[in-house]
Amino acid sequence: MSDYFTWLGVVLCLLMLMALYRTVIGPTIIDRIMGANVIGTKTVVLLIIIGTIFGRVEMFVDIALAYAMLNFIVTIAASRYFTHHKNILQEGYGLRHRPGGPKD
Amino acid sequence: MINPEQYPILIVIVPFLSAFFLSITGCFKRSLCRPIALLALFGAAAAAVGSLHRVITTGIIHYRLGGWPPPFGIEYVIDHLNGLVLVVITLVALLAAIFSGKSVERELPGKEPLFYALFLLLVVGLLGMTITGDAFNLYVLLEISSLTAYALIAIGQDRAIHASFNYLIIGTIGASFYLLGVGHLYIMTGSLNMADLASILPQLYGSKAILTAFLLILIGVWTKMAFFPLHTWLPNSYTYAPTATSCLVAPLMTKVAVYIMIRMMFSVFTPAYVFHHLAMAPVVIWMAIAAIVGGSLLALSQRDFKKMLTYLIVAEVGYMVGGIWLANRLGITGAILHIVNDAFMTLCLFLAAGTIIHRTGGHHFDNLKGLFHQMPLTMTAFTIGALSMIGVPPTAGFFSKWYLILGSIQAGRYEFVAALLFSSLVNAVLFFRLLEISYFEKPPHQENTAHGPVSMVAEAPLTMLVPLLVSAITLIVLGIYSGELVTKIIQFAVPAGI
Amino acid sequence: MIWQIDLLILTLIVICGFCTIVVKDLLGAAVIFGAYSFLMCLLWTEMGAVDVAFTEASVGAGVSTVLFFAAVHRTTRHVKMKPSGRLMGKTIGLAAAGLMGCVLLYATTDFPSWADPNSPASTHVSPRYITGTIPDTSVPNMVTSVLADYRGFDTMFETAVILTAGLAVLIILGQTGNRSPLPISRLPQGPITQGYDDTIIRFITRIMTPFLQLFALYVIAHGHHSPGGGFQGGVILGATFILMSISYDLRMVTNRFNERTNLLLANTGLLIYSGIGALCLILGANFLDYSALAKILPGTTTITARSEAMLGVEIGVALAVMAIVILIYNNLVSNGTYENGL
Amino acid sequence: MLEFILAKYNYWIYILIMMIGLYAMLAKNNLIKKIIGMGIFQTAIIIFYVSAGAKRGGTIPIIEHAHGAEGNAVDVLHYINPLPHVLMLTAIVVSVGTLGVALALALRIYGRYNSLEEDEILDRIDQDETATETTGALPTTMIQS
Structure with a gap:
């Protein structure tokens, strides 16, 4: 049973790689925020799975709860930024610098 | 009445508790802040002197925090070395606090509560680093003293913020290296207590991880003390810091870092490991020579006396590090004596500089013109500090330099002797130039009124003058009694086996 | 430890760390840094360091990311690119990083294997904590007992570090802007100025907040038996x-927690902590030797007195941390003026 | 082979992360990037310590109900070493404190020099200094926000 959860964890980690790809590559900031949010959500699940592997879930629930809440705050804060600065779709904030870059 | 057994903890706890008490009082009544700070520092100084006295009469003091035995809990250890350093820190801090009243009022209006709370926390950090017998506890206190120092420097003028940011980045690298070094020790031994580490380490001296740990700790501490190639953060941050900050930070921060290096080299590792097993002493001595020569030359090129003094600190750090790595009794005695002397020398010079800045409003050489006639007492104190820095007997600076020279001759390091003499020569040139400007040149701040020329600069207020004069007198007293100091205290502080 | 997950997460962390410093957008960098912290939290959990994971989840992933957003909001998002610039700095950086990497790599050859139960770190001092926590302090969570008792002195200064950071932020940012001299005791009471009517967000916040605060109190109080404690609860x-x-x-x-309240709370928190220590001193024991408190706490032995005192200490820590987190955020997000937030 | 990689993998990775952090702190031009580098640098040390505390076959360092109570002995091998965790709690708290101060400094620098790029800031500082030296006038770029 423990093996099953371990490999479940591994698969989730691999899935996280896809979200990480979106986070890293962008191209817009919204993609990044979404990607980070997905990573956060997966982390909550993984926390519980790790708890199951250790056989002491009750100790890990608190962390997962706190985690989910703070993830919420981070996402809201990141979104809130755009009520002040309206440059969501502007090009030039990617990994590479593109000509005609952003004007803040 | 408090049991003398509890003196060690009082040294740290009195200013610590007072910092919060002061911060709370500051929310309601701002004028109470300075008296509380002075009282706290006075209490700490009394406890430190009491502890040093107990060390001299009864031997090394151990204090178990929380009552836990050493490798499991944190332990305070006071021996001859750190007892002396503790007294120096508390006295210097007390003098700097007395001095700072007027300049804080003027430079940082409305911020007294925050300033004094941070001031006390900085002193707590320095004291805690000195007194502790636990390698990790030292890191936490290192961070307290660094964070307060960043903040206290950043509120200065001109480029202080940028200097403080640079200091923060480099200081964090230094502290992290120290932490990583302690981690390497921990992973190899499983202990954090210095005495316990010292008992386990000898079996592991061949280990590469232990060598790395030693190097990491050394580099971390060197960064904090601004040893030559790592000194770049120091001059700007100390120059542009507010007067009250630089009077506290400049005399103490580098000295405490030197103390930590001594503690790590001799109490965690052993002289046998450091000097015989590693054979890196020649390299370090050449680096010290570079520090002395480089610091002196850079000081020579300045037209700003506060900045000049900061470069001299870099050179003085070279004295102490070089003296310790000479690996003989005389050299180490000289280095330890120089920690004490240099703390008071730097204090004296920075207090004098602070007074001059307070009165003339700038730290350029031009501000010094004609000051001898306008501020005779201040300039006398400045002269004593300068003579001590040059190394003229009977001021304190002469004796530590004497020991250092004797030590280097004994070790056969004539290049170090040459560097010491060169630096004395440069100091002489520097300070005589300053004294010449202040004695012979005409003051610029004269206005021709109907009643003839009136000077706008007067002697400093009493709260500034008294600490300045006390520090200058201390220099002479330290010089006269340096023999006593060496035979009563310092010779026990030099590790056995040298 | 679970090695499969360990390997994967470490690899992901390296990717995240690398991209954080490469990406040209500061907000994006902050977001990726947030993801980096999420992964860190997983790494600690997987290695069994639940308390560290909890702290990372609250401090690292939560607060520090929000602080980055606040700073980017107040400055700029844009990183300027200079293709040829700072060659010197880059060389120094590369050389220093390379040299450090080589030295550290050299050291790893002597390390005991990862997770070796017979390594010195696991056999020298720590067994005492594992076996001693129940008989010495009657606290099952040994991280709490080491944190607040065996090495309680460290923790006191650690709380002081947070307070120092708060005071430092105040004194640094207090200079900007045209605000009244410190401390601000009363701000102009006014209607909420921002015109964005985020009904859903506000509604959810209104419902969630009491539960979250209750949960925080639980985390503070239950730190003896499960991961958590003063820091995490306070954050x-x-x-x-x-x-x-x-x-x-x-x-x-700021209408509820103005600067003065925050300063008072933070300092009170630390006074509670060091006051408990000083109380032991007055009762004739060493500083922070909680067993002395058995004399004045009714119904406790020298052992359970330690447990009770730890709770008091945790409450002090939580107060200080909460106040300082609010203080730092408020100052950073408004550039020290308390005018407009994010 | 797997054994060897497993034995040292954590330590290799912490070195790699530390190098990334150090490089960012020293070489990056943008102040916020430097601060992020600082965060990465500090977390690398935390990885190192926590890895040192891991123990094969150990569970989390909270005594289970069956152990310890009613005179049952606690098995040392059953629990992970708690000491590095405690130390790293301290380190995390220290790093968030440093982060706060660093960001506050960055805000002040931006408020004054209107830039986060190191070289531009240095240029402006130089301008200020030459301005004060030649004319004695107040710095031109003194923008207090």
Whole structure:
């Protein structure tokens, strides 16, 4: 049973790689925020799975709860930024610098 | 009445508790802040002197925090070395606090509560680093003293913020290296207590991880003390810091870092490991020579006396590090004596500089013109500090330099002797130039009124003058009694086996 | 430890860390840094360091990311590119990093294997904590007992570090802007100024906040038996106020927690901690030797007195941390003026 | 082979992360990037310590109900070493404190020099200094926000 959860964890980690790809590559900031949010959500699940592997879930629930809440705050804060600065779709904030870059 | 057994903890706890008490009082009544700070520092100084006295009469003091035995809990250890350093820190801090009243009022209006709370926390950090017998506890206190120092420097003028940011980045690298070094020790031994580490380490001296740990700790501490190639953060941050900050930070921060290096080299590792097993002493001595020569030359090129003094600190750090790595009794005695002397020398010079800045409003050489006639007492104190820095007997600076020279001759390091003499020569040139400007040149701040020329600069207020004069007198007293100091205290502080 | 997950997460962390410093957008960098912290939290959990994971989840992933957003909001998002610039700095950076890497790599050859139960770190001092925590302090969570008792002195200074950081932020940012001399005791009471009517967010915040605060109190009080404690609880409490200030307005929080209140709370928290220590001193024991408190706490033995005193200490820590988190956020997000928030 | 990689993998990775952090702190031009580098640098040390505390076959360092109570002995091998965790709690708290101060400094620098790029800031500082030296006038770029 423990093996099953371990490999479940591994698969989730691999899935996280896809979200990480979106986070890293962008191209817009919204993609990044979404990607980070997905990573956060997966982390909550993984926390519980790790708890199951250790056989002491009750100790890990608190962390997962706190985690989910703070993830919420981070996402809201990141979104809130755009009520002040309206440059969501502007090009030039990617990994590479593109000509005609952003004007803040 | 408090049991003398509890003196060690009082040294740290009195200013610590007072910092919060002061911060709370500051929310309601701002004028109470300075008296509380002075009282706290006075209490700490009394406890430190009491502890040093107990060390001299009864031997090394151990204090178990929380009552836990050493490798499991944190332990305070006071021996001859750190007892002396503790007294120096508390006295210097007390003098700097007395001095700072007027300049804080003027430079940082409305911020007294925050300033004094941070001031006390900085002193707590320095004291805690000195007194502790636990390698990790030292890191936490290192961070307290660094964070307060960043903040206290950043509120200065001109480029202080940028200097403080640079200091923060480099200081964090230094502290992290120290932490990583302690981690390497921990992973190899499983202990954090210095005495316990010292008992386990000898079996592991061949280990590469232990060598790395030693190097990491050394580099971390060197960064904090601004040893030559790592000194770049120091001059700007100390120059542009507010007067009250630089009077506290400049005399103490580098000295405490030197103390930590001594503690790590001799109490965690052993002289046998450091000097015989590693054979890196020649390299370090050449680096010290570079520090002395480089610091002196850079000081020579300045037209700003506060900045000049900061470069001299870099050179003085070279004295102490070089003296310790000479690996003989005389050299180490000289280095330890120089920690004490240099703390008071730097204090004296920075207090004098602070007074001059307070009165003339700038730290350029031009501000010094004609000051001898306008501020005779201040300039006398400045002269004593300068003579001590040059190394003229009977001021304190002469004796530590004497020991250092004797030590280097004994070790056969004539290049170090040459560097010491060169630096004395440069100091002489520097300070005589300053004294010449202040004695012979005409003051610029004269206005021709109907009643003839009136000077706008007067002697400093009493709260500034008294600490300045006390520090200058201390220099002479330290010089006269340096023999006593060496035979009563310092010779026990030099590790056995040298 | 679970090695499969360990390997994967470490690899992901390296990718995240690398991209954080490469990406050309500061907000994006902050977001990726947030993801980096999420992964860190997983790594600690997987290695069994639940308390560290909890702290990372609250401090690292939560508060520090929000602080980055606040700073980017107040400065700029844009990183300027200079293709040829700073060759010197890059060379120094590469050389220093390379040299350090080589030295550290050289050291790893002597390390005991990862997770070796017979390594010196696991056999020298730590067994005493594992076997001693129940008989010495009657606290099952040995991280709490080491944190607040065996090495309680460290923790006191650690709380002082947080307070120092708060005071430092105040004194640094207090200079900007045209605000009244410190400390601000009363801000102009006014209607909420921002015109964005985020009904859903506000509604959810209104419902969630009491539960979150209750949860934070639980974390503080239950730290003896499960992961958590003063720091984590304090940060979560502080984060709820940050949440309110984000979804409503900064004014909403500063009207309740002005600067003076925050300073008072933080200092009181630390006075509680060091006061408990000093009380032991007055009762004739060493500083922070909680067993002396058995004389004045009714119904305790020297052992359970330690447990009770730890709870008191945790409450002090939580107060200080909560106040300072709010203080730092408020100052950073408004550039020291308390005018407008994120 | 797997054994060897497993034995040292954590330590290799912490070195790699530390190098990334150090490089960012020293070489990056943008102040916020430097601060992020600082965060990465500090977390690398935390990885190192926590890895040192891991123990094969150990569970989390909270005594289970069956152990310890009613005179049952606690098995040392059953629990992970708690000491590095405690130390790293301290380190995390220290790093968030440093982060706060660093960001506050960055805000002040931006307020004054209107830039986060190191070289531009240095240029402006130089301008200020030459301005004060030649004319004695107040710095031109003194923008207090």
